[in-house]
Amino acid sequence: MANMTDGSAKFVVVGIDETSESQLALRWAVAAAEARGLGVRVVRAYLNQAVHWPAIDVEGHVPTPPVDEFQAELDAAVAYVRDRLGYDAASGWLAYEPPAEAILTESSDAELVVLGSRVHHRLQAAVLGSVVTSVTARATCPVVVVKGNAHDGPxxxxxxxxxxxxxxxxxxxxxxxxxxxxxxxxxxxxxxxxxxxxxxxxxxxxxxxxxxxxxxxxxxxxxxxxxxxxxxxxxxxxxxxxxxxxxxxxxxxxxxxxxxxxxxxxxxxxxxxxxxxxxxxxxxxxxxxxxx
The missing domain is CATH 3.40.50.12370 (Rossmann fold)
Known part of the structure; x- marks a missing residue:
């Protein structure tokens, strides 16, 4: 299994958030990495959009992003990878930037990017999701979008x-x-x-x-x-x-x-x-x- 600590090996990047779909993507990424003998790089990106609200001459409270919760999600995902592939086969990044940009940054050195999809009905399908759309359009490596139930077909x-x-x-x-x-x-x-x-x-x-x-x-x-x-x-x-x-x-x-x-x-x-x-x-x- 690839050693993620020396920075020399290719790896599988997976983007996670708080959704169940991202957990499906995480499991798919671990299986893909294991089959390739690679490690997994977990990205938990966030950007507190509230800090970008126009606030000239406006008094108000800008909420603080729950960074501890994001870090806990990342730590749990990295622990999941290490439990299955070994300690040195996992790394994580808590990124304060738009998720698509964070994942694209990592994709330049990746063998594969894995994302979850929340497309369940026509309205969501019409826009698909800015992260999935942006990453699949711009990544230099293959991107797998995990959705639906697992099948054993061709x-x-x-x-x-x-x-x-x-x-x-x-x-x-x-x-x-x-x-x-x-x-x-x-x-x-x-x-x-x-x-x-x-x-x-x-x-x-x-x-x-x-x-x-x-x-x-x-x-x-x-x-x-x-x-x-x-x-x-x-x-x-x-x-x-x-x-x-x-x-x-x-x-x-x-x-x-x-x-x-x-x-x-x-x-x-x-x-x-x-x-x-x-x-x-x-x-x-x-x-x-x-x-x-």
Whole structure:
């Protein structure tokens, strides 16, 4: 197990708060770190927004943030990690800054970032959560958003031939090899209602392309059981349907046609909103913000 005290090893970053969702994320992060032989860096960030209220010529009391409570949450999380991975495999940071910024600071040296999600209904899904949105859009390493109940199904990954989807494929194969889970690779396209023969020909070409594009990864990970499909339909909807019962859904940060380094693609956003399993958002490191 990686030693977190020497500062030389990669690690898994997990953001926590007072919610039950962050506890799910913590457990997922510990399991991921154990499978990789890494340590865990726990971040409990807070920012007392009250100190930023305009208070010119206004008398009033600015509440003091409950720092002791935050520290207790952090200490409990670090103790949980040490109990399972060993004392030197855990570290923590109580950060007085916006949570997304604190997690992004740590992500520059991380192997993986893990977050919990509180998306339970349409109103929350519409905004998803500023921390999840900001971190998944800007982190230079893969980000896993833990949501819903744990499943024992396959790992599902979407591909479209873009650089980010190539990175997502590599991540998905690695995860399948570690977990011994089967892998389902899905290429989504939207055929026209006209020219049926042309549609059939196009689909056959896409199947051939998909099979050829997966050959290097199949050779690299020969033990992974892979099912590859070309499916007609909207990518966001189709991937969400395939992710039902999956142990993990994997998608690139932006797909083909997306602006490099900016925000999230529509498919990754939609999957984060609708999937009921953990979702990994993977960015091609060479295209990440701040990359040379």
């Amino acid at each position: 790992i599902v990954v979407g591909t479209d031939g873009s650089e980010d989807s190539e990175a997502a494929l590599e991540f998905a194969f690695e995860e399948a090899a570690r977990s011994h889970a089967p892998l389902s690779v899905v290429y989504c396209w939207q055929p026209s209602d006209r020219h049926d023969r042309a549609v059939e020909d196009t689909e056959a070409l896409l199947r051939n392309w998909l099979a050829e594009s997966l050959e290097p990864l199949r050779a690299k990970f020969p033990a992974v059981a892979v099912r590859a499909e070309v499916v007609g339909g909207r990518p966001a909807t189709t991937l969400a349907e395939h992710a039902g019962g999956a142990s993990l859904a994997v998608v690139g940060s932006r797909g083909r046609g997306g602006v490099r380094g900016l925000l999230l693609g529509s498919v990754s956003q939609s999957l984060l909103h609708s999937a009921t399993c953990p979702v990994a958002v993977v960015r091609n490191r060479a295209a990440a913000p701040g990359s040379p």
